[in-house]
Structure formats: structure tokens, C-alpha cells
Amino acid sequence: MSNLLPLTLKVNGEEKTFLASPHASLLRVLRDNYYWDVKCGCEEGDCGTCTVLLDGKAVKSCITLAHNCAGHEVWTDKGLGYNDEITRMIQDAFVECGSIQCGFCTPGMIVAAKHYIDHGGIADRKEIRKAISGNLCRCTGYNKIVDAIYKVAVELGREVR
Amino acid sequence: MTTRILATEFDYLKPATLEEALKILAEKENVRILAGGTDVIVKMKVAGMTCDYLMDIKGIDALDYAKLDDKGVFHIGALAKLSHLEKDPVIAERYPALKEAFHLMASISVRNMATMAGNFCNASPVADSVVPSICYNAVLTLASVRGERTVPVEKFFLAPGVTVMEKDEMLVDIALPQPEANSGDAFIKKTRVRPDIAKISVGARVIRDGEKACFCRIAMGAIAATPAYLEETSALFVGKKVTPELIAEVAAHASASIRPIDDNRTTAEYRVAIAEVLTKDALTEAWRNAGGEL
Numbered sequence: 001m002s003n004l005l006p007l008t009l010k011v012n013g014e015e016k017t018f019l020a021s022p023h024a025s026l027l028r029v030l031r032d033n034y035y036w037d038v039k040c041g042c043e044e045g046d047c048g049t050c051t052v053l054l055d056g057k058a059v060k061s062c063i064t065l066a067h068n069c070a071g072h073e074v075w076t077d078k079g080l081g082y083n084d085e086i087t088r089m090i091q092d093a094f095v096e097c098g099s100i101q102c103g104f105c106t107p108g109m110i111v112a113a114k115h116y117i118d119h120g121g122i123a124d125r126k127e128i129r130k131a132i133s134g135n136l137c138r139c140t141g142y143n144k145i146v147d148a149i150y151k152v153a154v155e156l157g158r159e160v161r
Numbered sequence: 162m163t164t165r166i167l168a169t170e171f172d173y174l175k176p177a178t179l180e181e182a183l184k185i186l187a188e189k190e191n192v193r194i195l196a197g198g199t200d201v202i203v204k205m206k207v208a209g210m211t212c213d214y215l216m217d218i219k220g221i222d223a224l225d226y227a228k229l230d231d232k233g234v235f236h237i238g239a240l241a242k243l244s245h246l247e248k249d250p251v252i253a254e255r256y257p258a259l260k261e262a263f264h265l266m267a268s269i270s271v272r273n274m275a276t277m278a279g280n281f282c283n284a285s286p287v288a289d290s291v292v293p294s295i296c297y298n299a300v301l302t303l304a305s306v307r308g309e310r311t312v313p314v315e316k317f318f319l320a321p322g323v324t325v326m327e328k329d330e331m332l333v334d335i336a337l338p339q340p341e342a343n344s345g346d347a348f349i350k351k352t353r354v355r356p357d358i359a360k361i362s363v364g365a366r367v368i369r370d371g372e373k374a375c376f377c378r379i380a381m382g383a384i385a386a387t388p389a390y391l392e393e394t395s396a397l398f399v400g401k402k403v404t405p406e407l408i409a410e411v412a413a414h415a416s417a418s419i420r421p422i423d424d425n426r427t428t429a430e431y432r433v434a435i436a437e438v439l440t441k442d443a444l445t446e447a448w449r450n451a452g453g454e455l
Contacts, residue, residue: 022173022215023166025202044203048270057244057273063202064274065195067173068217115269133356134268 012079027061037078048135051108058115077107093148101139123153169211187306187329197275200283233339243272258293258348268356291388295380296366302334318387343369345451347443360427365443369451384419412440
């Protein structure tokens with residue numbers, strides 16, 4: 001039963017073929033193949049640090065089966081940072097606002113923020129808090145993370161008047 | 162317990178059509194259906210759920226819909242995702258309590274994967290989308306190779322994780338009837354922080370006939386082994402002039418008629434106490450939404 005099967009995914013813009021068992025989560029396949037910017041926290045869909053973009057939508061990779069994504073497009077924080085202007089802005093804002101303490105939640109937070117901005121997110125602290133409600137941070141108290149996403153939304157001209 | 166691996170071995174099946182999927186359900190033993198996976202995968206990791214076959218139905222495009230039919234009934238397919246439904250204009254206009262429930266459910270990254278039908282089939286007593294669906298008289302269609310049958314939503318649940326579905330059946334469609342003119346509804350959920358599972362949730366829908374209600378349906382989550390339709394309590398509200406006193410009386414009855422339990426989210430005592438307040442708030446809001454005055 002648990003034999004390895006070939007799996008083709010488009011990760012960070014590159015078409016890749018992995019060998020993965022049917023039981024493997026997307027998170028495990030990514031990490032086993034050196035995508036270490038995708039962090040592994042609770043592995044049961046609570047903490048959100050494993051968040052990646054699957055076909056443009058933020059999902060928790062620990063509760064997504066890898067073979068379920070065959071042929072689909074996956075972007076991780078690192079890949080987005082090199083290729084996507086908005087993600088780069090979010091990453092810069094995280095650094096400038098001091099939103100990173102231990103940094104473990106950061107990749108998931110940035111992907112959640114990217115999803116928020118991509119889907120018309122505005123500079124509204126309450127909405128931003130909702131958008132990152134699936135991501136836990138145990139250091140910052142969230143304020144500086146919200147600051148960073150707010151800053152990007154303002155830079156993009158999404159102020160609320 | 163480890164969350165690193167799925168502790169069960171299974172074969173992964175991916176049918177492309179509903180017929181194929183139903184055939185698999187009829188022929189094979191111990192099949193689990195995977196749609197969004199936000200409950201199934203977690204249960205396999207931490208709650209010891211096992212299966213011999215995991216059938217991924219995401220390839221069945223024909224089940225991914227949310228649309229009105231020519232009789233004005235709104236149909237939600239088994240694969241319609243919560244993040245899609247929460248933005249649906251028909252739901253926003255006709256079923257605002259359901260929209261509210263979607264908005265209060267989990268986090269965006271979970272709603273991007275999870276389906277409404279999955280929320281039903283997981284059969285949690287707290288299921289957020291079920292409570293308003295009870296108020297809206299939703300009808301579920303179960304399909305198998307033997308044919309289709311329909312079940313009203315309040316008859317669908319038997320116990321936590323257990324539904325009336327036979328092992329070869331699959332929930333394919335959730336139908337919401339057209340709401341009447343002069344109807345109003347409300348959904349209230351109590352949690353500690355926003356994306357939490359509810360301590361308790363209350364839904365109410367009323368149809369107004371002048372100063373009286375001619376229809377009322379109150380439903381609650383997390384107060385019994387299944388999401389509950391409070392039939393007796395709802396009947397108390399019908400046919401009398403609606404006043405704050407009547408609402409208080411109905412709310413007290415709701416609180417007295419439930420037998421919740423203590424669990425890790427809150428205590429039975431709190432649930433009984435807050436049920437009265439929430440029922441009062443939900444009925445007041447629903448009555449006002451129906452155009453009624455107090």
C-alpha cells in the first residue's frame with residue numbers, strides 16, 4: 001500500500017516531479033524536498049505556519065494531501081519573495097516594522113498577508129486581524145505584524161477614507 | 162500520538178464522475194470521502210480515524226456549484242467551498258444568517274479548502290453552517306447506486322460524527338428553499354477568539370404576519386449530541402403578539418429545555434445561562450429583520 005508514487009507539482013513556478021506516498025501531506029513533501037521556508041508547527045491545521053498558496057489561495061499544507069494537488073500550482077513564501085512584487089513589499093514591511101521575533105510564524109504570516117492583499121485587502125486593522133486569524137504568533141502580540149500589513153495596504157493606496 | 166504522519170494506510174482513489182464515485186462506495190468496504198480535508202485529515206492524524214480507501218471527490222467538477230434553480234430553490238453542491246459561498250451574492254441577499262455563519266467559521270486558509278457539505282458530514286454538534294440551515298428548512302440529497310433520497314437537515318444527524326447516511330451513500334446537494342417575504346433571521350456564535358469553534362451558537366428565523374409571527378424556527382449548536390432544532394420553543398413564538406415579554410418567555414423556555422455538557426470549551430452551566438441571552442438577542446434581531454417592531 002504505502003508505495004511511493006510520482007507526483008508532478010508546479011512549485012514556485014517550476015514544474016517538479018517528486019516521489020511521495022499517498023499518505024504524505026503537502027507540507028511533508030515540500031520539506032522533504034528542501035523547501036524549508038515552509039515551517040512545520042502543529043501539523044493539525046491550527047497554527048498556520050505551514051500556509052502556502054495553492055492556485056492563488058492560502059491553504060494549510062499540513063492538512064492538504066500532496067497527491068491531492070497533482071498538477072496544481074504551489075507558491076511558498078520564499079518563491080513568492082523572489083518573484084512577486086507584493087510579497088517583496090510585505091517582507092520588507094515585516095523587517096521595517098519589527099514584525100519578526102523568533103520568526104517561526106513569519107512564512108505563514110506573509111503568505112496569509114499576500115492572500116489578503118491579493119483579494120482586495122484594505123488598510124483596516126480589524127480586517128487584517130481577521131485575515132491572519134488562522135496564523136498563531138507567540139512572540140509579537142500581533143501588533144507589529146498588523147502594522148506591517150497595514151503599511152503595505154497604505155503603500156498600495158488602499159486607505160480607508 | 163504524532164501529527165507528522167497519517168497513522169493509517171489507505172489506497173487513494175480519485176473518481177472523475179459521480180457515477181464512478183458511487184460505484185466505489187457500493188463495491189468497496191471502509192471508504193472515506195475526502196473533499197476539503199480540513200476535518201478528515203486532522204481526524205486521521207489525531208483522533209485515530211482509519212480507512213482502507215480514501216476517495217478524493219475533488220475531481221468531480223459537476224459537484225462544484227452554487228446556483229438557483231427555476232423554482233427559486235438555491236442549491237449548493239458537495240464541493241462548493243466556504244470561501245466561495247461566503248461571497249455568493251444570492252446567499253448574502255437571501256440567507257444572511259448563513260453568510261454570517263460562514264464569516265465566523267475558522268480562518269481564511271481553512272475556508273479556502275473546506276466545503277459546506279463536509280461541515281455537515283463531519284456531523285459535529287457545533288457545526289456552524291448547520292445551525293442556520295436548520296432555520297432555513299434545508300433539504301439534503303443523498304445519492305447512491307440505488308438512487309437518490311432527500312432528508313430534512315434536522316433529521317440528518319444521529320450522534321457526534323454519525324448521520325443517517327448509509328455506507329454507500331454520499332451527500333451531493335444542499336437545497337435551501339426560497340425565503341418568504343416578511344421573513345427575518347439571525348445567527349449568533351459565542352467564542353473566545355474569532356476563529357474558534359463555538360462555545361454555543363444560536364440561529365433564528367421568523368416570518369412576520371402583522372404583529373404576530375406565523376412561523377419560527379430556532380436552532381442551537383453545542384447544546385446536545387447533534388445540532389438541535391428547538392421545536393417546542395419555536396412553537397411558543399408562533400401566533401402571539403410579539404413583545405419583549407414574549408421574547409423573554411421563549412428565551413427562558415429555550416434555556417430550560419436544553420441539557421448541554423461540560424467540555425474543554427466551556428461548562429454546561431455557562432451554556433444554559435448564555436442560551437437564554439442569545440436566544441433573546443437572536444429572536445429580537447430576526448424579528449427586526451422581518452420588519453417587526455418591538
